[in-house]
Amino acid sequence: MGKPHKKVQRRDQIRKRLRSRLKGSTERPRLSVFRSNKQIYAQIINDETGVTIVSCSSRIKDLNLQPLSKTDQSREVGKKLAELAKAQGIEQVVFDRGGYLYHGRVKALAEGAREGGLNF
Secondary structure, X not given: OOOXXXXXXXXXXXXXXXXXXXXXXXXXXXXXXXXXXXXXXXXXXXXXXXXXXXEEEOOOHHHOOOOOOHHHHHHHHHHHHHXXXXXXXXXXXXXXXXXXXXXXXXXXXHHHHHHOOOEO
């Protein structure tokens, strides 16, 4: 195994710093974001019990995201996640950007979740 790239190390440091301050609870679970080169994944987690309550990604079939750009896909994933969360009775979350800048696809996902009715 080789050394991890500096970019990955930097994101890990930022993520650890963020996670030391953010904690999801039963009343306000944590909305965690992971962004790969092609896809985006989001999940709502209760950190007290360590359980994922709701998850959504750009890979699920029923969203039909193929003709959209990655930023538009992220917005749709945010809306779908908010819809699933509302069905579970979740309206308030803590946003965990996962060490990524609040820009581009991460920002689009957050805005889509807000449009869908989540508060953070």
